[in-house]
Amino acid sequence: MSLRPVLVNMKALDDSAVGHFWAEALGWRVAGEEPGATAVQPLGFDWLDPVTVCVDVIAVPEPRTTTKNRVHLDLATTSTAHQAELVARLRALGATPVQVGQGDVPWTVLSDPEGNEFCVLEPREVYRDTGPIAAVVVDCVDPRAMARFWDEAVDWTLHEVTDDQAVLRSAKGIGPYLEFLRTPGVKTVPDRVHLDLVPAPGDDKAAEVARLRALGATDLDLGQGDVPWTCLTDPEGHEFCVLARS
Template identity: 40%
Template sequence: MHLENIVIDAVDPHRLGGFWRQLLDAERLTDGPEGFEMRVHLDPGNGPEPGAFLDVCLQPVPVPPTEALRLHLDLLGGPGQAEVVERALALGARHLDIGQGDVPWVVLGDVEGNPFCVMEERAAYRGTGPIAALPLDSADPARDREFWSWLTGWAPVEGVADASLRHPSRRGPLLEMCAEPAPKRAADGKNRIHLDVRLGAGEDADAVAAEIVARGGAEQHPDWGDLPWRVFTDPSGNEFCVLPAPSGA
């Protein structure tokens, strides 16, 4: 398995996708009624190799999400932090006060109000590409680091969060497990941003599902019609999807 997609719910996927494509300098893959998809190249010399890219997918939802984010994007800023902020503002972002106080990073909202951060210089974020980190709320960061490491093949690394993972190539963003401000409740609804992992050649979907449950996750059965992927939650209740192996794999 490998981590393939960052998926964002959007009332207007075309508008929100255009914002993120320009801000991330990403390659547009699709733009239509079923959503907007772009590819962020982390290592242009390695083409479609897992770990050389992440896809960002905007999927349509009928109403704006209102739940607190449990996963968001931290963008690489460093010495160019001010320039990244100005570029985001020019594309339609706005400053947000979410109670962060006096911090060295900058909190912004995208064109649909989803919070994201532009980070200051941090050694842990060198060489990540435009997305420095994916902070994920966790009830038990050490436990969830082990779960997501098994799920994605990413390796534990030193970082600034309670627990962090990164692709073994040391390309791309960190997946950061951050102590949650409050537990995930059923009433909170689905996370508006989630991750997708894809099965590799020869991996059995039922065996993977059983292992997810054995490791503290749970399979969900939402009434979304006949889908080719399966929906799960991690041990802290964060949704993710497991996609089938590529055709011909």
């Protein structure tokens, strides 16, 4: 029994505008546009057998609050010149520099057109083969507790656990990392960005949801009604969804 991260789900007032921004930012394509949903994927992506994650931007009526997102993307670069070029290109696309208390650091913190923070990292060898998304980063109080839950929840490999961070990645050694960073404060508002998971072939979604509840996940009612996915929260309250395969 296993689950795989498949989507980075972003909320937006204007899903089309934000989706097209991220398609340009990542060098991917807008793979589908429906009323209220814009899918951004690399060429050849198969969501039923994901070896990376894609981005889905979903329209919501609520604007983003001024509270910093506790889930964000880190983007990879291959050289200092590439980092500078990417930052300039993203700013031309509508990204804005933002201060989140980072101080003097070698990476650049930006926000997308609706204020969702993300980082353009300086070149790091560990991210050289991840593709454009180096990591999905989750702020948390206790990385060790997050490692215990997420290592059991998904079929990715746990690479590192300390008091300050926990790091997972696909067992195939490709695609982005999933990182939990110890961060001051606690979650106070719903996540504007979250992960969606999909069962492996042959695995039963209901059984996987029951397994997650036994690990410490909690059911989440967002008024979603009768939908084919299940909304849950992890032990620190970060929302995520388990999708049906059909």
